[in-house]
Amino acid sequence: MKFFYYSLIAILGFAFPTYCQQKPNISLDSIYLEIDRAFNLNQINKYGEAIEVGTKVLEYSNRIDDDYLKAKAYNVLGNAHFYANNNSLSFDYLFKAKDLFVKIKDTAKIIVVYNNIGENYRAVDSVKESDLFFKKSLELAESTSPRKELIYPLFNIGLNLMYHFRDKDNDYVKSLEYLKRGEEIAEKFKIRESIVGEVFEALSFVYNKLGYQEESIAYYNKTVEFTKKHNYLDVLAEAHYARAYINEEKNDFENAYRTLEKYIDTYDSLYSLQEYEAAKQIEADNFLRENEIKLKLIEKEKAIQDSIIAKSRIFNIALVLFIVMLLLFAFWIHKKNQQLKLAKDKAENLSKVKSDFYSEISHELRTPLYAVIELSGLLLKENVNAKHKEYLESLKFSGNHLMSLINNVLELNRVESGKMKLQLLDFDLKNLISNIIDSLEYALRDSNNTISLKYDNSIPNLLVGDSLKLSQVLINLISNAIKFTNDGHVDVIINKVEELDEDVKVYFKVSDNGLGISTEKQTQIFEDFYQEHAKNSKSYKGTGLGLSIVKRMLVAMNSDINVISKEDEGSTFLFELVFQKSNKANLEIEVYENQLQYIQDCTILIVDDNKINQLVTRKVLDQLDIKSKTVDCGIKAIEAVKREHFDCILMDLHMPEIDGYETTKRIREFNTNIPIIALTAASSEEVEAKIHGCDMDGYILKPFINAEFVEIINKVMQKVNESVV
Structure with missing residues (x-):
């Protein structure tokens, strides 16, 4: 917006020197303060805003031809694009910054930019190249009196020894030496940048690997305290994740789960911030490109005005007024188009980020659940006493329940992204429903409920359909019936409706005598995140996705679900599905x-x-x-x-x-x-x-x-x- 105002002033000033006010001078000190602010924005993950500020400072530095300001802007933009995972642009800006800092002989900044280039190489899996730049940075930093920039190469060389050069156990010892020196530098110069939190986190990891658990926990606590104090969310999230992994390695699953919850909470906050910053990055990336177009338009208009001024001052006034109106109209159209484009880009980017997040969180959650569910299942097959068996059944039920919640969230994402597909496989319906009821045995005992299955044995033994989606539908319906019923009974009825040469229609009914649902709320229970009983008792809280996923899956299978319910008398859910008959024998x-x-x-x-x-x-x-x-x-x-x-x-x-x-x-x-x-x-x-x-x-x-x-x-x-x- 400022660009248009300045353009307008420039046109009026050229046409009418006596009426044009002088363009305000920009303080060079304020520009340097801006680029320092951009550096701090990178520290707290606001890389989109950092790119926006850095781009404007770079444009200004090019106009006044200030090499030092240019170098600082290149360095900030290189770091910001590194955090935004745009390594190609990051390399380009960082090498430009390096060349300028070498030209003006700024040793401190050369140390920092060498280190930044090394981090970029490590991000693209060029570990050897990264180590070369870290060692260059360290050599230059040690060639003069101790300086605070030493912390960067010390930390990164220690990190490489931890993760990439672990051929021998003593590499952790070497890593510890570099990291402790980095900590000493941080204390000596009272450094408060995010790298201090990363040093503490790395020390916690190394001490764990060397068997010093008290020191490892102490540095984990220091990391949490430091990053919370200075709002370094990415370092805090990494610290929680690393501690969860350490607890998992020690089979301390309870603390691993608690720490993983902290990681998820922190990541949620960081994710929201990154989502906003990604939109800012897109806006900043378009800034220079849009300016070039606007500048060409202004230059063209200026040439026309020069020609008109030579002919007539009066005609020039009319023309300038016309140009003003044209610019304002163009600005209005541009603003509207920009808003539409940003909204579109933001929606597309949000969809991609969301899909990537679901994929990553799926892997991160399923991995520990695999251990919980399978180990509890293996232990239940062994000769354990009754008390331990109850504990293991509880553990396995909790794992299966959590897996069901994860599946609900992932199914919602698949529906929203248009990726839900049917997988038609041969399956035994009676065996399927029996296994589902068996898996919910612990929940039935915990709520003091009973369950009965009435199965029509005239249904063919083997059917063809999407058994995984049918399992999820039945698990959600039966689990809901158990959850909202205490000291009661759940009925599962499966009957054959119609049998043709190749198909069979099957009727499903799940009913309970629990809390029930009011008539006016029965249409809302199938909405995403709706929780009918959540406000009455905390024991009924959940994700609010179960029935929504049920309805979406049944619609995908060319069916629908109906509900009959009355408050305090229970609920009944009914649906029908058509399956193909399998040609395979039931063996x-x-x-x-x-x-x-x-x-x-x-x-x-x-x-x-x-x-x-x-x-x-x-x-x-x-x-x-x-x-x-x-x-x-x-x-x-x-x-x-x-x-x-x-x-x-x-x-x-x-x-x-x-x-x-x-x-x-x-x-x-x-x-x-x-x-x-x-x-x-x-x-x-x-x-x-x-x-x-x-x-x-x-x-x-x-x-x-x-x-x-x-x-x-x-x-x-x-x-x-x-x-x-």
Whole structure:
């Protein structure tokens, strides 16, 4: 907006020097204060605003040709685009800043920009290059008297030793030496930047790895105190996540869960801030481009005015007034278009960020849940006393309940993004509903409810449909019935409505004698996040997504749901579904045993960087009498496949250094026959889009059912073996 006003003043001033007021001078000191403010904005994750300020300062510095101001602006923009994950632009700005700081011989800023370039290289997995720049920064910082900029290379070299150069145990000791020196520099110069929190967080991690738990916890607490005080949300989130991981490694699942909750709360705050800053970044990126267009328009108008002034002053007045009106109209149109474009860009960016967030949080939540659910299930199969069995049943129920909530949230995201698809598979309906009721046994006991199943045995044994979505519908309906009923009864009725040559229509009914729902509220219960009983008692609070997901899934399966309810008398939910009849024989147990027998003499390689997940998967295979071996990274997996024979590989996808996709590609370079199956907690859409590109043979989502686990391994191994023959 200021640009248009200045443009207008310039035109009027050229036409009428006697009436034009002098353009106000901009203080150079105020510009330097602005670029320092942009640096601080980066520190608190407001990188979008930092880009906006840095872009304007850079434009001004180019006009006055001030190299030092230009260098500072380039450095700020390089850091801001680094935080915005635009590494290409970040490299461009940082190297320009480096060249200018070298030209004006500013040692302190050269140290900082070397360090920033090193961080950029590390972000794109060029660790060796990053280490070279960190060492250059350190060498330059140590060549003069101790200075506060030393903290940057000390921290980053320590970080590289922690995560990227861990060939020997003593690398943690070396890392500790660099980090402690960094802490001393922070104390000496009273540094209050976010890097101090990162130093504390890294010290907490290293002390844990070296076995000094008291020191590790003390530095974790220092990190929390420092980052909360200075509002460094990204460092605080990383600290909570790292502590949750440490607690998980020590099997302290209670504290791991609590710390993970803190991480999620902090990440939510950071996510909201980043969402706003992303919009600011888009606005700033468009700033220079829009200015170029406006400048050309103004120059053209100025040339026209020069010609008119030479002819007539009176005509010039009329022309200037016309131009003023034209500029105001153009500005109004521009403003409206800009608002529409920003709204569109913001909506598209929000959708992408939201989708990426759901994918990442799906993996992060499913991974620990895999351990909770599978370990509790494995322990329940062992000889445990009654008290411990109750604890384990409670733990497994809680894990399954949390998994159901996660599935509801992910299904909502799939519906909103248009990604919900039906997967038509053969399944046993009676066995499906029996397993669901068994899984809810603990909830029934806890609420002192009973349940009865009335199943029409004339329904064909095997049907074809989306059993996963049907399971989620029934789990939500039965869970709701149990939740809102105490000392009562739940009825599940499944009857055949109509049977044709190829199809069968089935009627489902879930009823209870619990709280019930008022007539006027019965249409609202299917809305997202609506909670009918949440205001009455905290014990009934939930996500408010269960019935919304039920309705959306049934609509996707060409059906709908009806409700009959009366307050204090209970509720009944009814729906009908049409299934295809399966051509397969109902030999589920025999099929499972044959599948298991086919793979029992095999040796499977488990590739997973998570120690608990390694343990769980190995225990599952042990119970199935299948031999296995574990490795914790892609490099070791490649070496193991070269040395030994394996009949199959279960490959984790999210691993440091090289992930499961890259590991598979490298194995395929020398072994194209070995079956490779992704064993992952990521969403199925994310996996399906990528596994074919790296020549994987299938995937298994964690947590899994043993029968499905065996079936997929069997199917993949038979397919690969037949193709080899």
